[in-house]
Amino acid sequence: MATPPFNTRQRILGAAEELFARHGFAGASLRRVTAAAKVNLAAVNYHFGSKDNLIEEVFRRRLDDLNARRLDRLGSVAGRADTTLETVLDAFIGPALEQSMDRHGGSAFVRVLARAYAEQDDRLRKFLSQNYGHVLKQFAVEFSRLLPHLDKEELYWRLDIVAGALTYAMADFGVIKRREGENEKHYRERAAQHLVQFAAAGLRAA
Amino acid sequence: MATPPFNTRQRILGAAEELFARHGFAGASLRRVTAAAKVNLAAVNYHFGSKDNLIEEVFRRRLDDLNARRLDRLGSVAGRADTTLETVLDAFIGPALEQSMDRHGGSAFVRVLARAYAEQDDRLRKFLSQNYGHVLKQFAVEFSRLLPHLDKEELYWRLDIVAGALTYAMADFGVIKRREGENEKHYRERAAQHLVQFAAAGLRAA
DNA sequence: CTATGATTCAAACAGTCGTTTCATACGCGA
DNA sequence: TCGCGTATGAAACGACTGTTTGAATCATAG
Numbered sequence: 001m002a003t004p005p006f007n008t009r010q011r012i013l014g015a016a017e018e019l020f021a022r023h024g025f026a027g028a029s030l031r032r033v034t035a036a037a038k039v040n041l042a043a044v045n046y047h048f049g050s051k052d053n054l055i056e057e058v059f060r061r062r063l064d065d066l067n068a069r070r071l072d073r074l075g076s077v078a079g080r081a082d083t084t085l086e087t088v089l090d091a092f093i094g095p096a097l098e099q100s101m102d103r104h105g106g107s108a109f110v111r112v113l114a115r116a117y118a119e120q121d122d123r124l125r126k127f128l129s130q131n132y133g134h135v136l137k138q139f140a141v142e143f144s145r146l147l148p149h150l151d152k153e154e155l156y157w158r159l160d161i162v163a164g165a166l167t168y169a170m171a172d173f174g175v176i177k178r179r180e181g182e183n184e185k186h187y188r189e190r191a192a193q194h195l196v197q198f199a200a201a202g203l204r205a206a
Numbered sequence: 207m208a209t210p211p212f213n214t215r216q217r218i219l220g221a222a223e224e225l226f227a228r229h230g231f232a233g234a235s236l237r238r239v240t241a242a243a244k245v246n247l248a249a250v251n252y253h254f255g256s257k258d259n260l261i262e263e264v265f266r267r268r269l270d271d272l273n274a275r276r277l278d279r280l281g282s283v284a285g286r287a288d289t290t291l292e293t294v295l296d297a298f299i300g301p302a303l304e305q306s307m308d309r310h311g312g313s314a315f316v317r318v319l320a321r322a323y324a325e326q327d328d329r330l331r332k333f334l335s336q337n338y339g340h341v342l343k344q345f346a347v348e349f350s351r352l353l354p355h356l357d358k359e360e361l362y363w364r365l366d367i368v369a370g371a372l373t374y375a376m377a378d379f380g381v382i383k384r385r386e387g388e389n390e391k392h393y394r395e396r397a398a399q400h401l402v403q404f405a406a407a408g409l410r411a412a
Numbered sequence: 413c414t415a416t417g418a419t420t421c422a423a424a425c426a427g428t429c430g431t432t433t434c435a436t437a438c439g440c441g442a
Numbered sequence: 443t444c445g446c447g448t449a450t451g452a453a454a455c456g457a458c459t460g461t462t463t464g465a466a467t468c469a470t471a472g
Contacts, residue, residue, distance in 0.1 A: 008419080022326045027232035030460065040421055045461060047419095111326075117374065118324045120228045120317075157400045161375050168323065168370025194363045198408040205407030214449080236430065246450055251431060253449095 009047050011037040017058050021111035025055055025119065056127055059116070062099065062109045063128075067135045069095040078142045085200045088142050090192075093166060097192045100170065101185055114171040117164070136163075147203060162199045169195050215253050217243040223264050227317035231261055231325070262333055265322070268305065268315045269334075273341045275301040284348045291406045294348050296398075299372060303398045306376070307391055320377035323370070342369075353409060368405045375401050 015037035019028035030051055034041045048054040073091035077083045099106045116124060136159075144155055169191060221243035225234035236257055240247045254260040279297035283289045305312045322330060342365075350361055375397060 024230055024232055024325070026230055029458075031458080040419095041460095042422090042462080043420070051460065111324075114324050118317075118321050118377075119230070154400075157397075158404060161371050161401060161404050164374025165367050165371035168374060169367050171324075191363075194360075195367065197411050198364060198367050201411030202404040202408040205403050235428075237428080246452085247430095248432080248452090249450070257430065 008037075008039050008043055011039055012044060012047065012054070013058055013061055016054055017062075017112055018108045020055070020058060020115065021108040024115055025121075025124075030054075052123065055124065058109075058112065059128065060131070062106065063132055066095055066099055067132055069098075070135060071138060074138060074142060078138075079145070083142075083146070085143075085146050085203055086196055088139065088146065089162075089196045089199050092139055093170075093192050093195060096166075096170060097188055101188060107184075110167075111171045114167050117167055143203070149206075158203050162203065165199060165202075166195050214243075214245050214249055217245055218250060218253065218260070219264055219267055222260055223268075223318055224314045226261070226264060226321065227314040230321055231327075231330075236260075258329065261330065264315075264318065265334065266337070268312065269338055272301055272305055273338055275304075276341060277344060280344060280348060284344075285351070289348075289352065291349075291352055291409055292402055294345065294352065295368075295402045295405050298345055299376070299398050299401060302372075302376060303394055307394060313390075316373075317377045320373050323373050349409070355412075364409050368409065371405060371408075372401050 012033065016028070016033045019033050019036060022028070030044050031041055033054075034044060044051065044054055048057055070092055073094065074088065077087050077091060096110060100110050101107070116128060119125070140155070140159060143159060144150075144152070147155060150158070218239065222234070222239045225239050225242060228234070236250050237247055239260075240250060250257065250260055254263055276298055279300065280294065283293050283297060302316060306316050307313070322334060325331070346361070346365060349365060350356075350358070353361060356364070
């Protein structure tokens with residue numbers, strides 16, 4: 001159990017995350033994942049049991065921490081009189097932004113998340129909904145408080161759109177490319193700022 | 207060359223569209239596609255040459271028509287004094303909406319489009335950009351005219367977000383589900399209406 | 413040291429992948 | 443009816459898939 005940051009487990013998870021982002025879950029084979037991680041092919045089934053479990057673990061590793069920090073920041077603003085829409089949106093987007101910029105290439109994970117969105121696979125959907133669905137519900141409660149003019153259905157429509165927009169934008173699939181020489185950090189911060197601004201206006205629309 | 211609507215070619219394209227939407231490009235094998243289309247396995251390579259070409263053809267079949275109608279509607283409002291943001295957005299979203307509701311299951315195609323967005327594959331990206339990039343450019347010109355307070359970079363940021371939001375929302379990946387007994391047509395129309403409203407407000411944000 | 417459990421390794425499993433081959437059946441003008 | 447290009451069919455190609463096996467190696471406790 002030595003050298004925790006360069007564990008066989010962690011090396012596999014890191015390589016899987018990167019390759020799942022680039023080629024999708026079906027498109028990234030365990031042979032390519034283990035080769036990238038410089039571990040033996042059998043290590044995946046030894047440590048995770050199956051490819052499906054590996055996929056779930058890729059999500060769990062990031063989402064446990066990510067959603068904990070989201071709820072933490074939400075908790076510190078929820079119900080307060082001076083809380084704005086932008087504050088709540090930032091509580092959701094900010095942690096994702098920070099994670100995407102940490103040392104060990106969390107930037108691939110937001111792209112994996114976008115893949116998950118596109119995935120129609122029932123198993124994966126159920127896993128994500130069962131484990132992290134309560135986070136979205138908590139945010140919905142606060143949004144509902146700040147947007148009393150929207151009925152429940154209308155609110156859910158807009159939150160759905162917001163979720164899609166930020167998933168897509170954070171995963172930088174679009175045409176916007178970082179300018180040469182521009183700091184990756186600055187780029188992502190600006191992306192988040194644009195997102196919050198846009199989403200807040202959309203949510204407020206009459 | 208008999209029975210054009212139930213051609214072997216068309217049957218393959220229809221089955222491929224449906225299965226690509228559900229399982230992704232790598233996840234849907236030619237054997238499952240040809241089985242669903244009730245044609246021989248070799249028919250794909252006979253009619254399309256390769257799986258990659260089949261994928262491109264799935265896009266071409268829908269996008270040629272879709273983008274032509276988008277540009278047509280854009281042409282009838284571009285440059286006019288009474289044109290609003292909502293009008294232009296509708297020129298983009300409307301045709302996609304109509305196509306998704308036509309008889310022969312065009313509804314799967316919007317989900318395939320969302321898959322393509324998530325795909326990092328260079329070949330597919332280049333194909334889409336080379337063949338349909340000019341459509342987005344034309345719309346950007348008109349948006350630029352209606353949003354003079356935004357500089358070029360700001361505008362592109364927002365259009366990027368809009369593209370993401372509408373792609374995901376139209377593909378109904380989210381949590382919003384059609385109510386039982388509710389007409390699919392009404393559902394999609396309402397989705398488009400919410401989208402236009404949301405996107406317009408986001409684009410207008412100071 | 414030896415013993416023991418955890419981990420890594422090369423190799424093989426059966427199954428599926430995209431693609432190719434070649435024989436057969438079809439539609440149709442001569 | 444013949445012949446010819448178009449299309450479909452069953453079968454096989456080698457490569458690759460996720461998973462399993464059993465032996466080799468490692469770290470550590472006694």
